[in-house]
Amino acid sequence: MKTIYPKDLTVPEFQTFLQGSIAPRPIAFVSTVDAEGNVNLSPFSFFNMFSTNPPILIFSPSRRVRDNTTKHTLENVKEVPEVVIHVVHYGLVEQMSLASTEYPKGVNEFKKAGLTAVASELVKPPRVKEAKIAFECKVNEVKPLGEQGGGGNLVICEVLAAHVDEEILDSDGVIGPSKLDLVARLGGNWYSRSHGESLFEIPKPLRTMGIGVDEIPAEIRNSPVLTGNNLGRLGNVEVLPTDEELEAYGKSSLIEEMRVRFRNDPDSWIDHLHRYAKEILEGGDVETAWKILLQKLN
Amino acid sequence: MKTIYPKDLTVPEFQTFLQGSIAPRPIAFVSTVDAEGNVNLSPFSFFNMFSTNPPILIFSPSRRVRDNTTKHTLENVKEVPEVVIHVVHYGLVEQMSLASTEYPKGVNEFKKAGLTAVASELVKPPRVKEAKIAFECKVNEVKPLGEQGGGGNLVICEVLAAHVDEEILDSDGVIGPSKLDLVARLGGNWYSRSHGESLFEIPKPLRTMGIGVDEIPAEIRNSPVLTGNNLGRLGNVEVLPTDEELEAYGKSSLIEEMRVRFRNDPDSWIDHLHRYAKEILEGGDVETAWKILLQKLN
Numbered sequence: 001m002k003t004i005y006p007k008d009l010t011v012p013e014f015q016t017f018l019q020g021s022i023a024p025r026p027i028a029f030v031s032t033v034d035a036e037g038n039v040n041l042s043p044f045s046f047f048n049m050f051s052t053n054p055p056i057l058i059f060s061p062s063r064r065v066r067d068n069t070t071k072h073t074l075e076n077v078k079e080v081p082e083v084v085i086h087v088v089h090y091g092l093v094e095q096m097s098l099a100s101t102e103y104p105k106g107v108n109e110f111k112k113a114g115l116t117a118v119a120s121e122l123v124k125p126p127r128v129k130e131a132k133i134a135f136e137c138k139v140n141e142v143k144p145l146g147e148q149g150g151g152g153n154l155v156i157c158e159v160l161a162a163h164v165d166e167e168i169l170d171s172d173g174v175i176g177p178s179k180l181d182l183v184a185r186l187g188g189n190w191y192s193r194s195h196g197e198s199l200f201e202i203p204k205p206l207r208t209m210g211i212g213v214d215e216i217p218a219e220i221r222n223s224p225v226l227t228g229n230n231l232g233r234l235g236n237v238e239v240l241p242t243d244e245e246l247e248a249y250g251k252s253s254l255i256e257e258m259r260v261r262f263r264n265d266p267d268s269w270i271d272h273l274h275r276y277a278k279e280i281l282e283g284g285d286v287e288t289a290w291k292i293l294l295q296k297l298n
Numbered sequence: 299m300k301t302i303y304p305k306d307l308t309v310p311e312f313q314t315f316l317q318g319s320i321a322p323r324p325i326a327f328v329s330t331v332d333a334e335g336n337v338n339l340s341p342f343s344f345f346n347m348f349s350t351n352p353p354i355l356i357f358s359p360s361r362r363v364r365d366n367t368t369k370h371t372l373e374n375v376k377e378v379p380e381v382v383i384h385v386v387h388y389g390l391v392e393q394m395s396l397a398s399t400e401y402p403k404g405v406n407e408f409k410k411a412g413l414t415a416v417a418s419e420l421v422k423p424p425r426v427k428e429a430k431i432a433f434e435c436k437v438n439e440v441k442p443l444g445e446q447g448g449g450g451n452l453v454i455c456e457v458l459a460a461h462v463d464e465e466i467l468d469s470d471g472v473i474g475p476s477k478l479d480l481v482a483r484l485g486g487n488w489y490s491r492s493h494g495e496s497l498f499e500i501p502k503p504l505r506t507m508g509i510g511v512d513e514i515p516a517e518i519r520n521s522p523v524l525t526g527n528n529l530g531r532l533g534n535v536e537v538l539p540t541d542e543e544l545e546a547y548g549k550s551s552l553i554e555e556m557r558v559r560f561r562n563d564p565d566s567w568i569d570h571l572h573r574y575a576k577e578i579l580e581g582g583d584v585e586t587a588w589k590i591l592l593q594k595l596n
Binding site: 198 | 388
């Protein structure tokens, strides 16, 4: 491991490192207005949700590193503390990127990006018609994090209303991640797309209390065949199979055949048993994987 | 579009909606200690970077919706205002998920998750040896966002030192997103992985001032063939090809053949021209796409 101290690097160098590390970052595509009603639309990837009650979203328009100036969005929310925050799906990503161009003050990025402004219900800034989700928010507070170039400014927003395209909802009314197809920012010019094979599920352990990896028998825990991910899944069960369950499973033809084949070769027995269990585990059947792993040769 | 008001939903219902919308969320895998030195390790997806100078990372351990209790991590940072924040790559995801189990106070999640604790250099909480990036931080402030269940707590952390596995760095010393293979949280049990085909690049418009979609000729802007992403990329050029360039390109055999083929069918000429330009554009060659789009039939 290499150790880096921020004080030894320039601000742009450490920024590059941080933006490559803290990722993928969700994107807030933010509409604001100034006191005269001039509209601004700009994306920010220093953004996330931070509370559900009250519902709080926070994004940060940073002070520019090159000249310590501030962004129109920050100036606008100080004049009119209201925003519309849109999330960005793949079909919107090039127009969102174009809207990040630093056009002069007063230029309406809705027009430059070719997007349609629709009046909001509760706030002054308009929303983007082409976005699949929009949050109308009031700004509760703007909290500066630094006074130099690169210094962030937390814009703490409370959600008043949300607009959602019903086409992204599954039959149970919940957002389908593949239907929404969100994009996020990484370092450099990189983005990632959350769809297809990049999506996967892990059952939440919140309602169970797994035995933990430390309670997995040493021979299994130290197996050269099993990965950390395999052990994590195995440690998330609450109980191991009973002796009766193991005995019953041990009579399956595949196990019986392995036992005959490797009766004089315990190392190969263990290796094959672990490989077979790994395959079953990665198919999602933790219970059967445990029944395989706990079989004895004799 | 369907409009939703947070006040009309229960907190868990609106939380489900928010967590499906604000995504993919990067994951902070956070190590803390209490005043007695007991170690805690827990993941949080209400997390991001918010400033580079000073370098500030923020995560939020929320008050539990079901009983308004607080998490050990929050209690610990109030006792010892220091944390180590790790990012989570794919190979660590199941052990990270297991560490989110609500084990009783005093249980060391490093052990339960089968991870190795290594002493930090500048702070008391240990770091996870298996993580590819770790940030040693001091906690500047804990800022509550609400007092009810679901209320967030901003833990505002300043980076003192970073540890990085050199294997994830490209030859230029910058983090390679595919080498890091980060995971992020979406709604429900969903995660996404930033690698392979989910990664893509868009050139940053920060040093250019694109003409904007509003300056694209109407016939092209309103083309049924071109998508919003196509228009966004076309609007990001600073100048259009000159008449000389267009004339030279118009003598290419493919354009000459199309002109002959469609000389009595201007609609098909436009349709084919736009389809051809779209293909070239999506291959990344914006300049040539513009030369195609601006050809005239006669």
